[in-house]
Amino acid sequence: MKRHGLLLPCVALAAAIGLTATGCSASGGAGSSPAGGPATPKTAAAAVDYDPQPYADIKDGGTYTTAGTFDDQGNPFDADATLTAARVWFWYNADAITYSPTGAVQYNPDYYSHVAVKVTGGNQVVTLTINPKAVFNDGTPIDWKAIEATWKANNGSDSKFNASSTDGYDHITSVTAGVNAKQAVITFKGADASWPALFSTFLNPKAANVTDFNTAYLKKANAQWGTGPYTVGSWDTHSGDITFVRNPKWWGKRGKLDKRIFVNLESTAAVNAFRNGQVDYATTGDAEGLKQISGVKGTTIRRGGSPFEYALYLNTKSPELSELPVRKAIMEAIDRPQIARIEFQGLDYAEPLPGSGLLYSFQKGYEDNVAKVITHSARDAGKTLDADGWKTGADGVRVKNGKKLEVGYTLIGDDPLDKATAEAFVAMLKPIGVKVTIRTVDESDFAKVISTHDFDLFLSGNRSLDPFGQRYLCEQYCSTSPSNITGAGTAALDKQIKAVSQIADLTRQIAAANKVEQQELKQYAFLPLYSGPSIYGVKNGLANVGATIFGTPLPETIGWQK
Incomplete structure (x- = not known):
């Protein structure tokens, strides 16, 4: 399941996933903190709070209602x-x-009854033994x-x-049947330590043709698949309302x-609706x-750490932002600690400035790559624009070749x-x-803004659905990636990214990914x-729902505690 393609608007931090979020001053860096707020920790919070309960302690019956809809x-x-x-x-x-x-x-035995991973001749082979009872709703095994x-x-x-991301899938040389049709043998060219992210879910073969992959789920469910x-x-x-009920075909x-x-x-x-008791969280x-x-x-x-990261995106295909010096100056002028002060005011919360679009500061191998590239300085931003030929006009707006910035x-x-x-x-x-x-659009237009690249500056976020951030290097940054909404990148950098994806050792791969991200x-x-x-x-008694970071309680375990 992809990570970085799962964009969400800034407001969606207040409608986050329910699987179970001015003055210009010198940059405060990782040691900064909101004025008057708590001291900034060295890493982001990794605490969880979701009332974890075993299946046996969940009541049978009841309804679980939240805000949300299809996209x-x-x-x-x-x-x-x-x-x-x-x-x-x-x-x-x-x-x-x-x-x-x-x-x-965590492997779900209702689907994968056994998983084996080995490396032979330098190539990784993953063997998935699939539960013999497993079947799609339409009867397809x-x-x-x-x-x-x-x-x-x-x-x-x-x-x-x-496709959102080919990363990892493009390293697979074959998928074949094993001892029988209920065993899938996946052979890689080299090794892929983060392979579980590739098959955390899967498509019904009937939905895996080009037409259905691209269009069959447009504002539509396909329960039969x-x-x-x-x-x-x-x-x-x-x-836009959706109701799910128990599946009579579930084994x-x-x-x-x-x-x-x-x-x-x-x-x-x-x-x-939550205050009125109409929704449960x-x-x-x-x-x-x-x-x-x-x-x-x-x-x-319930509060804890966040698997979200919000970022400012600059559309490099926009005429005003096509020049790299202009984009550089804009980033030099952005006071990130000030943005944090606005966002976290009154929350009694502080975190280090995020330094990567790949990993979080509480993860092994994380590096603050942003700090190695971008320094906040309005003075330097002005010099960058001066050097690029942008002159300050009478109204304070820069002008170049008769065009205002x-x-x-x-x-x-x-x-x-x-x-x-x-x-x-x-x-x-x-x-x-x-x-x-500032141009304001409806929340319902978010997906359209993304898919049509209808923006110059845009604040949006991603939720990590797995912990393997480095494997999404190409999805995030490749110049040819549909999920790279900025349009930035070069063929030379794409080549470096592909080289990183060939590194089998996870530690070495993360280190190389950090260098390319810089x-x-x-x-x-x-x-x-x-x-x-x-x-x-959250309503009292609702179990396995809340701040889980990477955790994903299975749907059958979510419900009301006995």
Whole structure:
């Protein structure tokens, strides 16, 4: 399952995944902290808080309702899919490999009854023995052909598939049947230590042709191609509401819930619905939201670390941002600690500035690559523009060849905190002669903005669905990657990225990925800003829901504690 393609708008930190988030001063770096707030730790928070309970301690029955809806593209393997696609997919498709909160791999025996990994002649062979009972809802056996179909749709051999990431899939030389059809033998060229991310879920072979891969899940469910303890009960394309019910064709542990319901609500309405008892949890990333979801009768606050990272994206295909010096100057002018102060005000929370788009500071091998490339300095930003021929006009806006340096900032929704952040960017760039105009669009237009690259400056985020950040180096930065929404990169850097993907040793691969990321950051198109805490207001008794970091409690374990 892809990581970096799962983009989400800034406001989505307050509607995060429910699988179980101005003055210009010198940069504060990793030691900075919000004024008057807690001291900044050396690493981001890795705490969890989700009321973990064993299956036996969950009541039979009940309904679990949250805000959320389907997105334009419901196939999470597709480059146009967002976090919403993965969230909904989770409830009616295979969850064959999941992770503990710290990132340990967990094989689901309802799908993979045995997993063997060996290296022969320098090439890794993964053998997946599939549960003999496993079957898709349409009667198609879950066997080696599902693994093969998923590989072929995502390995890049047919560019007509709008695949989010070919990373890892393109290192597989074959997928064949083993001792029988219920065993898939996956052979790699070299080795891939993060292979579990490739087959944490899989496609029904009937959905793995180009047409269905790209279009069959557009605002539509295909329950017949799914599998798992739950299936689609209703999918209202008018209201956007979705209801999942127990799957009568499921062979594993029975789902504890009678119904799992998503209701289509914007973030503000979702908080009000939580306060009124209409939904069972609400999330937030700001002080006002925390105030709104706190103290609600019969609920508790759960908070922990975050598998999110929010970043500023610069569209290199925009005429105003096509020049690298302009992008460099904009990044030099961005006061990241100030953005953190705005985002975390009133939360009693601090974190080091994120230094990578690949790993989090609490992960082994993480390096602060941003600090090695970008230094905040409005004075240096001005010099960068001066050297590129941009002269300050009478109105304070830079001019070159008769054209003013004006860029747009695309703001999703009407959240007050997001507006404050947008206005901060305007204020930071004004002193260096860059005029920023804020353009507000509806939350429902988020996917369209991403897929059509309809922005100059854009703040968005990613949720990590697995702990193998280095394997998404190409998805994030390759110039040909559909998920690289900035359009930055070069053929030479693409070649370096491909070389990193060939490194079998995980430690060496991460070290090499850090070096390449530093070169990619010199394209000045992607600037990590913050992660933030995961904060949930949850009804008392709702188990296996909340701040899990990498953890993914299986859907049949989610429900109400006895």
